[in-house]
Amino acid sequence: MHHSLLGRGWLVASLYALLCGCTSxxxxxxxxxxxxxxxxxxxxxxTGNSSVVGQDQRIGLELARDQxxxxxxxxxxxxxxxxxxxxxxxxxxxxxxHGGAVALIGPSLSQQAFAVNPLADRAGVPVVGPSxxxxxxxxxxxxxxxxxxxxxxxxxLSIQAALKQNPAIKxxxxxxxxxxxxxxxxxxxxxxxLVARGxxxxxxxxxxxxxxxxxxxxxxxxxxxxxxIVISALPNDGGNLVRQIRELGYGGLIVVGNGMNxxxxxxICQKYCDGLLIAQAYSxxxxxxxxxxxxxxxRKARGGAIPPQFTAQSYTxxxxxxxxxxxxxxxxxxxxxxxxxxxRELRQRLNAAILGGSYDTPLGPIxxxxxxxxxxxxxxxxxxxxxxxxxxxxxxxxx
Amino acid sequence: xxxxxxxxxxxxxxxxxxxxxxxxxTLVFSVLGVINFAQGAxxxxxxxxxxxxxxxxxxxxxxxxxxALPFALPFWLALPLAGLAAALVSLLxxxxxxxxxxxxxxxxLLYLITSxxxxxxxxxxxxxLMGAEGYSLPADSLGALPVALNxxxxxxxxxxxxxxxxxxxxxxxxxxxxEGSRGGKALQAVSEDATTARLLGIDSDGMIxxxxxxxxxxAGISGGLVGLSISITGPYFGIGFGxxxxxxxxxxxxxxxxxxxxxxxIIGLAEALVPSxxxxxxxxxxxxxxxxxxxxxxxxxxxxPQVTKV
Numbered sequence: 001m002h003h004s005l006l007g008r009g010w011l012v013a014s015l016y017a018l019l020c021g022c023t024s025x026x027x028x029x030x031x032x033x034x035x036x037x038x039x040x041x042x043x044x045x046x047t048g049n050s051s052v053v054g055q056d057q058r059i060g061l062e063l064a065r066d067q068x069x070x071x072x073x074x075x076x077x078x079x080x081x082x083x084x085x086x087x088x089x090x091x092x093x094x095x096x097x098h099g100g101a102v103a104l105i106g107p108s109l110s111q112q113a114f115a116v117n118p119l120a121d122r123a124g125v126p127v128v129g130p131s132x133x134x135x136x137x138x139x140x141x142x143x144x145x146x147x148x149x150x151x152x153x154x155x156x157l158s159i160q161a162a163l164k165q166n167p168a169i170k171x172x173x174x175x176x177x178x179x180x181x182x183x184x185x186x187x188x189x190x191x192x193x194l195v196a197r198g199x200x201x202x203x204x205x206x207x208x209x210x211x212x213x214x215x216x217x218x219x220x221x222x223x224x225x226x227x228x229i230v231i232s233a234l235p236n237d238g239g240n241l242v243r244q245i246r247e248l249g250y251g252g253l254i255v256v257g258n259g260m261n262x263x264x265x266x267x268i269c270q271k272y273c274d275g276l277l278i279a280q281a282y283s284x285x286x287x288x289x290x291x292x293x294x295x296x297x298x299r300k301a302r303g304g305a306i307p308p309q310f311t312a313q314s315y316t317x318x319x320x321x322x323x324x325x326x327x328x329x330x331x332x333x334x335x336x337x338x339x340x341x342x343x344r345e346l347r348q349r350l351n352a353a354i355l356g357g358s359y360d361t362p363l364g365p366i367x368x369x370x371x372x373x374x375x376x377x378x379x380x381x382x383x384x385x386x387x388x389x390x391x392x393x394x395x396x397x398x399x
Numbered sequence: 400x401x402x403x404x405x406x407x408x409x410x411x412x413x414x415x416x417x418x419x420x421x422x423x424x425t426l427v428f429s430v431l432g433v434i435n436f437a438q439g440a441x442x443x444x445x446x447x448x449x450x451x452x453x454x455x456x457x458x459x460x461x462x463x464x465x466x467a468l469p470f471a472l473p474f475w476l477a478l479p480l481a482g483l484a485a486a487l488v489s490l491l492x493x494x495x496x497x498x499x500x501x502x503x504x505x506x507x508l509l510y511l512i513t514s515x516x517x518x519x520x521x522x523x524x525x526x527x528l529m530g531a532e533g534y535s536l537p538a539d540s541l542g543a544l545p546v547a548l549n550x551x552x553x554x555x556x557x558x559x560x561x562x563x564x565x566x567x568x569x570x571x572x573x574x575x576x577x578e579g580s581r582g583g584k585a586l587q588a589v590s591e592d593a594t595t596a597r598l599l600g601i602d603s604d605g606m607i608x609x610x611x612x613x614x615x616x617x618a619g620i621s622g623g624l625v626g627l628s629i630s631i632t633g634p635y636f637g638i639g640f641g642x643x644x645x646x647x648x649x650x651x652x653x654x655x656x657x658x659x660x661x662x663x664x665i666i667g668l669a670e671a672l673v674p675s676x677x678x679x680x681x682x683x684x685x686x687x688x689x690x691x692x693x694x695x696x697x698x699x700x701x702x703x704p705q706v707t708k709v
Contacts (some may be wrong), residue, residue, distance in 0.1 A: 047523070049635055051531030055460045178679045206679030210639045212629040215409045219554055220675030223402075236533045236632035243535065243630060247546050247556050267458060268533040268630050302459070390538065 037074035038339060038346075040321050041096030043106035043116070044130075044314070048084025049209055052235045052264045053108050053310055057130055060307075060314030061105065063297045067315075068322045073329045073338050075322060082107045086115035097123045100343055102325070102350055105317045110134035110182035117144045124344055126351040130317040131310055133258050134185035138372035143351050145372030147316045147363065149281045151186040151258060154379055156193035158255045158279040161381040161398055162228055163197060165277075166253055172199045173226035175217070175241060176233065178206035183232040186257045190230045202226060207241065209234055214241045218248050226250075232257040239268030246272035253277060262308040263393070271390035275383060278395065282312040282363050283380045285397055290319075294362040306394060307362075316361040324353035401552025406671045408550070412559035412628075414667020415566035420621040420640060421647035421659040422573065423614030429590035429654035430610040431501075433510040437492045438618050439641025440521035441485050443634060445619025446626030447525060448481035449474070450534050460530030474540040474627065478565070482619035489615020490608060492517045497611075525634040535630035558628045565624060569617070570660055577656060586610060590654065643682075646689050652702020661700055 042061050045054035058079065065077045080096060082089035089112040096104055097119065103126040107113055113132040120127045121141030129137055129146030133154070137146055163169055172194050176187035187204075194201055202224050205217045218241070221229070229245060231238055231254065238260040245254065246269070255277045265273055284295060284306045294315055298307040328349055329338055338346060358367040364378040382395035420442060427435045454471025457463040472480065496513035538546070544557045577583035588596040589606040597603045625640065647666055651658025669688050673681045698704045 047526065047531070047635075049633060051526065051635075052533065052633060055531050203676065205675060206677070208679055208682070211679075212625070212632055212636060212639065213413055214678075215413075215556070215559070216406070216671050216673070216681075217675040217678045219405050219409065222554065236636075239533060240630050240632055244556070247558075248554050249547055264458075264532045268535050268632065270535050270538055272538075305459075 037076035038325060039078050039096075039099065039101045040075050040318065041078045041080065041093075041099070041101030041104045041106075042314075042318075043080050043082035043089055043092040043096065043104060043108075045084045045108035045112075046081040048088070049236060050084035050109055050234055053131065053259075053262065054082070056262055056264065056308050056310035057108060057314035059298070059301065060130075060311035060316075061318050063294070063301060063311075064315040064318035064322070067293065067297055068319065071322055071326055073325055075325060077318070082112060082116075084109065084112075086112050089116045090119065093119050097125050101125065102343070102346055103128065103321045103354070105130055105314065105321065107132070109180070110137060110185065111180050113137055113144075114140070114181055117141065120144070124347050124351075126321075126347060126354055128317040128320055128354065130314040131258075132182070134181045135189075136185075138369070142372075143347075145354055145368050145374070147320060147361070147366060147374050148258075148313050149374055149376050149379065151182070151189045154279045154281055155186050155189045155257060156196075156279075157379055157381050158257075158277045159190065159193040159197065159230070161279075161383075162253045162255050162277050166227070169199065169228045169253070171202045171224065171226045172228040172230060173221045173224065174201045174204045175207060175214075175221075175229065175231045176204075177209045177211075177237060180209050180234065180259075182259060183209075183234070183257070186232040186259075187230075190232060190255070190257070194230070199228070201230075207233065207237060209237055211237055212240055214244045215248070218244050218250075222248055222250055227252045228255065229253075230255045230257075232259065234259040235262055235264050236268065239265040239273070242269040242276065243272045258309075261395075262310055263306075263395075264308075265384075266386070266391060266393050271386050273384045273393060274386040277381065277383055277398075280309055280380045280382055280395065281376060281378075282307075282309040283378070283382070283397055286362075286364060286378060286380075288360065288362075288364060290360045291362040291364075312362045316359075316363050316366070319361055320354060320357070320359055320366075321350075323359055324350055324357050327357060328353050404551050405553040405555075406668070408553055408555045408559060408563075410668035410671030411664060412563045412667070413670065414664040415563050415570075416621050416625055416628075416663075417640075417643055417647045417666055418660045418663025419566045419569060419617055419624075420644040421651065421663055422570070422656060423617040423621075424644055424648045425651070425654055425656055425659045426586070426610045426614045426617075428648065429656075430586065430593075430607055431497070431510070433497075433507045434514070434645065434648070435492070435497075435611075435614065436511055436515040436641075437489075437496065437518035437521060438514075438614065438644070439637035440518040440525075441489050441492070441615050441637075442618040442622040442625075442640060443522065443525060443631075443637035444488055445481050445485040445622030446631045446636070447529060447534070447622075448484045448619065449477050449623035449626055450536055450631060452477035452480055453536060453540060455534060455536070457528070458530045458532045458534070460532060461526070461528050463528045464530070473542070474536070478620060478623045481623045482616040485619025485622065486612040486615035488521070489611045489618070492521075492615075493608060493611040497607075501607075522634050522637075529634065531633050533630055533632045534626075536627045540627055556628070562624050562628055565620070569620060573613070573617070574656065582609065643685070646686060650689050650692060650699055652699030655699065655701045655703075658699055658701030665700075
């Protein structure tokens with residue numbers, strides 16, 4: 001008897017959950033015409049292997065939401081977990097597209113972007129990528145843009161910096177995660193940059209994003225006596241790889257790619273993070289009103305810490321969408337409101353406004369090509385400097 | 400020669416952990432005839448427990464941000480304590496995901512689902528409390544021992560040797576306990592035939608609890624060792640090891656303790672033998688090897704063939 005009641009309870013609860021789900025979806029669609037604000041969807045990796053990236057991005061989005069909350073038109077952020085795989089990101093994109101989001105920010109990974117951006121493009125929903133740096137992302141479709149500068153522009157700068165620090169470098173070894181679109185794309189750029197400087201890689205080692213034990217590859221590589229190691233990986237696997245490389249006795253320069261551009265690598269490679277060279281699309285030391293506002297908001301929220309690039313980029317993505325909406329709102333004839341426009345038309349106009357605008361952001365002044373590629377002027381190369389505790393550090397800008 | 404030695408060290412050190420981890424699966428399978436899919440999460444917890452017990456602080460993104468225990472234990476003490484804590488979690492998993500189904504004599508498939516659910520809940524709980532960031536045990540966890548050694552031309556991280564040594568000790572201890580103690584023999588009797596064992600006065604339910612506790616302890620120890628060796632790469636890092644240990648369980652022969660040890664070492668060596676340039680495919684190689692062996696010997700290397708009376 002008790003069990004049967006329990007069973008019925010579950011049934012009722014499940015039906016209730018289903019009903020709530022339906023009601024919620026209906027509400028999202030209706031929200032376009034409500035005073036809740038225009039829904040901006042964001043899909044970032046809050047779970048899975050790359051959730052460490054999503055954590056940084058979530059902070060940026062929430063800071064931007066608070067920073068721009070008084071702007072007209074009113075907007076609201078719908079944050080969805082895109083996981084660290086294509087399927088979860090697809091589900092999240094679909095839910096937000098059907099839920100009436102006027103624009104989407106995300107996903108976290110290039111690998112996911114190649115899977116989900118075509119969905120948004122076909123549905124006519126503008127997408128702003130906060131951290132997709134692989135070659136070919138804006139070319140996915142007319143509604144796809146990104147604020148994250150492509151690896152082809154950023155990555156070679158760190159190779160240049162390594163050669164400046166040690167002009168005697170002759171033997172470069174390359175590691176990359178071959179099951180990740182960003183790492184594969186960036187690694188090609190790194191290899192081209194090496195070859196362009198007369199440094200044919202002595203070995204190219206393929207790893208997996210989920211790999212944890214690199215001892216076979218590292219010992220085999222170190223036997224070849226490299227004097228430069230170049231890594232394209234995400235924070236967890238990359239940080240771990242750096243640690244194992246150093247523990248097995250390598251003392252030369254290590255260049256890492258954009259995927260490791262976060263202080264979240266510190267707890268993994270600890271003191272062995274020291275000296276890593278990395279090209280960046282954001283510097284906390286850049287002086288502009290927008291960056292000062294962002295820095296102040298971040299420091300207030302995070303107790304004086306220095307914001308990572310992923311946070312600055314997701315903040316920028318939100319800012320771009322909000323400012324484009326603001327422009328649309330300002331251009332409307334008196335008496336009209338954006339939320340009264342048919343959703344499809346609003347999304348189309350918003351896409352045109354995003355691509356046509358120029359923005360003063362924490363990344364510096366940016367605008368877009370007609371294809372949606374970001375045009376950014378300022379790039380930096382930093383070197384990780386770990387504190388004596390081996391647990392905290394900073395990205396020190398190189399001249 | 401030194402290359403061969405290098406491969407041997409690399410393969411055995413990782414293979415020993417696979418074996419240790421797979422033994423946890425084996426114990427539960429031999430007693431209940433089902434696979435505990437929450438074992439990967441218990442392994443992960445073992446790593447986090449070790450990290451906290453040696454004085455590690457929670458990062459900035461979890462609900463417990465900044466929290467650290469008021470004491471810091473040496474690794475040698477923290478590891479077994481983390482194993483014990485993992486054993487308690489494993490008992491909790493048994494109470495929540497297995498016992499209610501066992502009492503209702505549910506289909507074995509349902510155990511897979513409930514244990515998988517328990518594992519997912521545990522992993523998400525870890526992320527909620529500790530954040531998604533990775534953690535490394537401090538580089539000086541092994542005290543004054545050097546970071547790496549050169550043994551016969553092979554460059555070996557000291558932690559690999561520790562991994563190999565501790566795993567070997569635990570495996571020997573477990574074998575002695577299973578073969579030489581009343582508790583171990585009672586566990587074997589229950590795994591042989593639970594009904595007969597009960598008729599002989601053995602507390603089957605107690606033995607089931609014991610198998611969960613020991614498997615949790617083994618998973619916790621494995622997690623702590625892997626955390627020391629390659630760091631804790633976030634709440635999901637047990638999943639890959641869990642899959643590999645499942646492969647080891649099947650390759651060794653479901654429920655076979657010596658089989659799990661042998662298969663763990665074989666899989667570890669098979670991975671190490673993959674040329675480094677192709678290491679990105681080492682999982683595929685390991686599972687292809689598993690596939691090939693099972694085609695020839697479906698019961699696994701040391702498993703007994705299923706005999707069905709008709």
